[in-house]
Amino acid sequence: MATVLPSGAAEQGSQVQADAVPSVNLRLDYENRAIGHDGITRDSRYTDLMYRRAGVVWIERELPTAVLESKEHDHEPASPHAGHAHSEAQGAPLLIKQDAETGKVSVQLVLHNLQRVIDVELAHYGNVGYGGSWASAYWLVDPTALSRMEKQGPVVDGIQHYLLHKGEKTTKVAWDVVGQYARSIEQRDSHGISIQRMTATPFADPQRLPWQPLADYQRGDYSDLLD
Numbered sequence: 001m002a003t004v005l006p007s008g009a010a011e012q013g014s015q016v017q018a019d020a021v022p023s024v025n026l027r028l029d030y031e032n033r034a035i036g037h038d039g040i041t042r043d044s045r046y047t048d049l050m051y052r053r054a055g056v057v058w059i060e061r062e063l064p065t066a067v068l069e070s071k072e073h074d075h076e077p078a079s080p081h082a083g084h085a086h087s088e089a090q091g092a093p094l095l096i097k098q099d100a101e102t103g104k105v106s107v108q109l110v111l112h113n114l115q116r117v118i119d120v121e122l123a124h125y126g127n128v129g130y131g132g133s134w135a136s137a138y139w140l141v142d143p144t145a146l147s148r149m150e151k152q153g154p155v156v157d158g159i160q161h162y163l164l165h166k167g168e169k170t171t172k173v174a175w176d177v178v179g180q181y182a183r184s185i186e187q188r189d190s191h192g193i194s195i196q197r198m199t200a201t202p203f204a205d206p207q208r209l210p211w212q213p214l215a216d217y218q219r220g221d222y223s224d225l226l227d
Contacts, residue, residue: 021138021180026050026200027062028140035193050140050200051210052181055100057137058210060093060110089118089225094130095211096137105134109222110214117217124222140182140200141173149173159183176200 028048035041051058093110095117109118109128125132135142149162155177162173168190174183181200188195 021052021054022178023053024050024179024181025203025205026052026140026181027203029199029201031195031197031199033195051206052138053209055098056211057096058093059096059137060210061091089128089222091129093210094128095214096130096134098134098138110211110217115217116220117214118220118222118225120222127222139180140198141175141185143180146173146175 026049028050030044030046030048032044033041047062049060049062089109089111093112095108095110097106097108098104099106107120107125107128107130109120110116111118120128120130122132130137133142135144146162149164149171152161152163154160158176158178160175160177162175164171164173170188170190172184172186174185175181176183179202182198183200185198186196
């Protein structure tokens with residue numbers, strides 16, 4: 001659930017103006033290709049759904065139909081056994097919030113099968129797929145990072161293109177000027193053996209935002225899953 005362009009030290013600067021950012025719902029398609037020294041090409045693809053509102057981001061994996069059907073046929077334990085809960089945490093939805101006054105970020109893992117909301121401490125961010133950058137989660141790329149990139153021509157159809165060459169890596173960003181998010185991010189190396197691509201496609205508002213049903217869920221800490 002992470003973008004390919006790091007935010008670096010610009011995290012604090014990107015905190016401002018979050019309230020003015022438009023609300024969006026995005027389907028994030030990720031494609032990764034790597035050619036190993038053994039000559040084997042390894043491809044991976046997955047899709048996340050993102051819901052962004054003022055100071056709030058929800059990110060969840062969109063599972064293929066075959067996976068959903070397989071889950072329905074599994075026998076799920078009724079009690080939150082630690083080992084099972086830890087397994088459930090892999091790819092579970094994330095609810096990420098930033099306090100408007102302090103800028104403090106909170107990360108919660110949502111386990112629907114167990115009806116639990118798990119507070120995730122900084123040390124466990126990597127375990128749940130959160131890269132630690134609020135800006136990258138909220139805008140898909142830290143807006144301040146764009147200032148270090150080269151603009152590619154004028155805005156066309158609401159999109160500003162950016163380019164960055166750094167060492168053997170080239171990064172391209174298509175920035176939605178009105179929506180304030182990255183329409184696409186592509187990073188590749190000069191040898192063509194590593195390519196990472198993210199494409200964002202907006203979709204209509206749902207009847208109910210995904211975090212609204214959580215009021216009746218139990219609370220817990222991530223450390224509970226490790227016991």
